[in-house]
Amino acid sequence: MGTMTRAQFSKLLQEGLNTVFGLEYKKYAEEWRGCFDIESSTKAFEEDQLVTGFGGAAVKAEGAGVMFDEAQQGWTARYTHETIALAFSITQEAIEDNLYMSMGSKYAKALARSMQHTKEIKGAAIFNNAIDAAVMYGDGKSLLATDHPLTGGSTGSNMLATPADLSESAIEDLLIQIRKSVDDRGIPIALKAKSMLIPPELQYVAHRILKTKLRVGTADNDANAIKDMGIFGSDPKVITRFTSASNWFVKTDCNDGLKYFNRKALKRTMDTEFETGNYRYQTRERYSFGSTDWRGVFGSAS
Numbered sequence: 001m002g003t004m005t006r007a008q009f010s011k012l013l014q015e016g017l018n019t020v021f022g023l024e025y026k027k028y029a030e031e032w033r034g035c036f037d038i039e040s041s042t043k044a045f046e047e048d049q050l051v052t053g054f055g056g057a058a059v060k061a062e063g064a065g066v067m068f069d070e071a072q073q074g075w076t077a078r079y080t081h082e083t084i085a086l087a088f089s090i091t092q093e094a095i096e097d098n099l100y101m102s103m104g105s106k107y108a109k110a111l112a113r114s115m116q117h118t119k120e121i122k123g124a125a126i127f128n129n130a131i132d133a134a135v136m137y138g139d140g141k142s143l144l145a146t147d148h149p150l151t152g153g154s155t156g157s158n159m160l161a162t163p164a165d166l167s168e169s170a171i172e173d174l175l176i177q178i179r180k181s182v183d184d185r186g187i188p189i190a191l192k193a194k195s196m197l198i199p200p201e202l203q204y205v206a207h208r209i210l211k212t213k214l215r216v217g218t219a220d221n222d223a224n225a226i227k228d229m230g231i232f233g234s235d236p237k238v239i240t241r242f243t244s245a246s247n248w249f250v251k252t253d254c255n256d257g258l259k260y261f262n263r264k265a266l267k268r269t270m271d272t273e274f275e276t277g278n279y280r281y282q283t284r285e286r287y288s289f290g291s292t293d294w295r296g297v298f299g300s301a302s
Helices: 006-013 092-097 103-128 168-179 200-211
Strands: 037-040 045-051 073-080 082-090 193-198 248-252 258-272 279-291 297-300
Touching: 073 279, 082 103, 103 258, 103 279, 168 193, 168 248, 168 297, 193 200, 193 297
Parallel strands: 037 258
Antiparallel strands: 045 073, 082 279, 193 248, 248 297, 258 279
8 A cells, every 4th residue: 555655745755846737627517427327226136027918909700719928037137336536645744844735635535536437437437338138127228239139039229220420310319219119028119319418529519409499401491300209308418428420319208218226325534653743545436337127328439
């Protein structure tokens, strides 16, 4: 374990500096919150179980027996919580002799900033690995796939079969796909788009598409259907840590889609070592990100 000493902060021990910088910047809002539904947990892991309903009813002929159907149990989605922690140690002398800042409190804030950064990375990773075949969910498929297995047979898709750049027509194609979604027994569900999730590279394109009164980039006097119909209930969520400049996603109102489980909230602790007098600061939290029902997000990725 390394301990920060006066030798690492020699400039802070003498007069003459104009300012000390690098520890504090304006913070982004917590971007992950716009992507996931938040739940709490009291266990080492959480499991969500798929249970299907019935298929369509059949015509019963006069005098004939009624058709029976059976509900089924499908696959299970598991969320295993991780423990995320970071700490630092600093000597009493380094705290006592610096002339410019309260080092303990300043670096405690830096710990919190690092913890938020880690959480944003882990939340964004769900999307950055959206088509990685090695990152599978309960149904044995990646987050986005054209062949999610349905318990009643056949498959479902939550991505464009041919990846497309963000455009009016591509969004409309994905919205139609969302509208035509079915449950595991093939019955259409009233799925709706809630918000768009995009990287910084697409925020200006998205603004023009979603905010322009008339159709974008044409001389036609046609209405911008996406805007006029109020498809999206909020502005696009720009996720700084998306690694692809071209992948984009639409979050839906599916009840159990993308989830974040809070097992233990962020906690800060401080103590001193009896032998050395060094101050030690620690932050720790436990949580997990994941997806239960793949219908919670649709997208285009390549």
